[in-house]
Amino acid sequence: MSRSEENVRLSVGEAELTVDPGHGCRISSLRIGGAELLRQGERYGCFPMVPWCGRTGNGEFRNGDVLHRLPLNSPPHAIHGTGRDTSWQPASTAAELAEGRVAFYYDLADPWPYRGRVTQTFELTGEALTLGLAVETYGDSFPAQAGWHPWFRRTLDGAAAELSFDAAWQEERGADHLPTGRRVDPLPGPWDxxxxxxDGVDVKLTWPGRLELTVRSRSEWVVVYDEQDEAVCVEPQSGPPNGLNTxxxxxxxxDPLEMTTTWSWTRP
Incomplete structure (x- = not known):
């Protein structure tokens, strides 16, 4: 493990993880056997989606009879939460760091209307990375979501990623990019x-001859986005897009919200 002024790095076997807590506590790099798995750039890597995931319709949600409005950072909607735009604080002991574990937190604040704390954990082994998110309240109850938005590289050492998963349904997507509320049989991609x-998220990405990565979570929701040439996104989350409302x-x-995902890999 090493720490710089901005980043925290964990290294176990052939796996190397870099977390940037000052830039939304995103994973800026995940290297396996020297190969970078994540698209590079300040918008990419893998960022947490919290306290909501994907789009919240028109930036509005209700908690009981109270209507709240969020900034429209992806007009006409609010997208991906506030965690990715926030500087997070360290919350790990020296012993945890030595064992390949690290944690960070931030306190919910404007523009989110409720007070609470979000904690993100990372645990690295030579064969897997386990991520955790927890959302706690300081008082009032409120609806929330948690998840991750990784940008996996489309090609790895010249091999193009292949996606494999077996979903029970697909949320029909309306012209406004929000689920309509109708469930349909999964359609062929490309997807957003x-x-x-x-039975839990279980999605496999294979770069033939290079690496096989499996994304799992006990949650039943996952967004797959593969409309860009540079990356493939597999986003386990605690609820569907616009879930604060639906x-x-x-x-x-x-009863805090707790969410985990594990990425495991094998190399030929």
């Missing part, structure tokens, strides 16, 4: 779509 996996999950003083 949410899929349902009741599938609210309340964070209460006795």
């Amino acid at each position: 779509d949410c899929f349902g996996m009741p 599938a609210p999950r309340l964070v209460t003083p006795i």
Whole structure:
């Protein structure tokens, strides 16, 4: 493990992870056997989506009878939460760092209307990376979501990524890019779509002859985005896009929102 003024790096076996807590606590680099898996650039890597995932329709959601409005950072919607635009603070002991684990937190603040804390954890081994997100309230209950938006490189050492997954349904996407509420049989890609996996997210990316990566989560929701030439995104999340309105999950003083995902890999 090494730490710079901006980044924290973990290294276990052939796996090297770099986290940038000052820039949304995103993973800026994940290298396996020297090969970079994530698209590089300040908007890319892998960032947390919290306290909501994907688009919130027209930047509006209700908590009971109270209507809240969020900044329209992807007009006409609010997208991907506030965590990716926030500087996070360290929350790890020296012993945890030595064991390949690191944690960070930030306190919810404007433009999010409720007070609370978000914690993100990273645990690296030679064969897998496990990520965790927890959302707690400082008082009032509120709906929230949590998830990750990784930008996996489309090609790795000349090999193009192949996607494989078996979803129970696809959320029909309307012209406004929000789910219509209708579930349909999964359609062929390219996708910018949410899929349902009741037994848990299980998506495989294979760069033939180079590496096989499996993204798993106990959550049943995943967004797959592969409309760009440079990257493929597999986004496990605690609810569907616009879920603050359509599938609210309340964070209460006795029931925080907790979300995990594990990326495991094998090399030929």
